[in-house]
Amino acid sequence: MKRDQVIIEKDCDQGVESRSPDAELIRRLQQGDIEALGKLFETHKALVYRTALGILRDARAAEDILQEVFVRLYTYAASIDPERSFKPWLYRVTVNLSYDWSSKKSPRPLNDMLEWLSGVAGGFPAPDRSTDEKETARMVREVIAELPTTHRAVIVLFYMENLSVEEISRVLDLPPGTVKSRLHYARKRLRELLIGRQRLVPEMTYEFT
Amino acid sequence: MNSPEIDKSLDELFRASLSPLSEAKPPAGVWRRVVSTIQASQPSHGLAAQLTAVDTMPPLCLSYGQRLFSWINGLNTIYFPPTSGPISLELGPWTKPFPLRTW
Known part of the structure; x- marks a missing residue:
């Protein structure tokens, strides 16, 4: 089975309380725990960085997008459902920010x-x-x-x-x-x-x- | 060789080409950007901190207590609410913030 398949398929398992570490960290973040944000960052920074890097081929841009993704996570944490898998959210925001960056650059x-x-x-x-x-x-x-x-x-x-x-x-x-x-x-x-x-x-x- | 087999071969070429990227990690120094000057004042409605980035790239964020500010290039002025206690600013990352200035 592919690496992320299990995690993303759980996205459909609404109504079942997620016991993933991500879910717990997101709940803590929603309560204002900034340390939880740091842990989410450490866990997922490589995924965000390599995805942006693969799309844009610009290491500096990928670094900026990495930062912006996690600032957005902090800003919009309250709107994230911790019961759902977190990775699709990360991929979606990373790709959308990459599109935005690409459209503004030559x-x-x-x-x-x-x-x-x-x-x-x-x-x-x-x-x-x-x-x-x-x-x-x-x-x-x-x-x-x-x-x-x-x-x-x-x-x-x-x-x-x-x-x-x-x-x-x-x-x-x-x-x-x-x-x-x-x-x-x-x-x-x-x-x-x-x-x-x-x-x-x-x-x-x-x-x- | 039929079409699915050819597609499989082409898929393998794409995977092989992208596989080195799958190991890419952000550089350790990604958060080390610093500010060069800090000027602070205490206007009637709160503290204004003016910061100038040394690097042309933005640092991750500026945190103040539990508040977090995203960053833009160049000169930034951030207003904080009035407070009776000392104010300490830290620059991200969250895992290794370092103090900027205490007033």
């Missing part, structure tokens, strides 16, 4: 984004990989960099955070079909690049040409 030049992705994803490809593998990895990064922010959010949640289509649909408040179409578009774009540069194996090329 689009990052493609070459700049590719260079950044290569740097952050320093372990991929490994130095001893073949030229073909390196070229394929470069094309994957190119596809990700080309995607609109709204599409990239789906890619990050699906491939990096391992959320299912249904979970992403609930987090982003999108129809499942829209989530699927964004995944399909990314795959299609990668196929086109692989075919165009003859990086697909013959049977895969045959399938799509």
Whole structure:
């Protein structure tokens, strides 16, 4: 079962008192306990940071969004239902703040984004990989960099955070079909690049040409 | 190779490309931003604290007792309610706040 699936599926279990540590911390936060906010921050900071980083590829922006997410948690704590899973709220706010940030900034030049992705994803490809593998990895990064922010959010949640289509649909408040179409578009774009540069194996090329 | 198998292969390429990012963590110094100048006055309706950020990036927050203020770049003026006791300001994070100034 995927990493966050259990947690998010519990989101539907309304009426059953949640015994998760998050629920208890949120209750404490609602009573003004700022230490509870610190504990929630320590528990979830990596999730928020890497999600914003994956969508925006800007470490400084991801740091700002991390801060803002938890300031909003403090500000709107009273409106959060502690009985519901906390992670979907975190993903939703992180993605929405990433959208806001992206809409206010000039689009990052493609070459700049590719260079950044290569740097952050320093372990991929490994130095001893073949030229073909390196070229394929470069094309994957190119596809990700080309995607609109709204599409990239789906890619990050699906491939990096391992959320299912249904979970992403609930987090982003999108129809499942829209989530699927964004995944399909990314795959299609990668196929086109692989075919165009003859990086697909013959049977895969045959399938799509 | 059929379409689901191809999709699976493409999925694996995406996962492999993003997997290093899944280990990304915020830098430890993310909360270390400080203020350079603090000027305080005691107007009739409360204390006004004026703070100037050294860094161009905002620190996490400014906390005063149980109150928490988000931060914007540059010069900030924050008004606190009147109080009879001393006022201490701390800069976030919540886990490791450090004192800024006590009046």
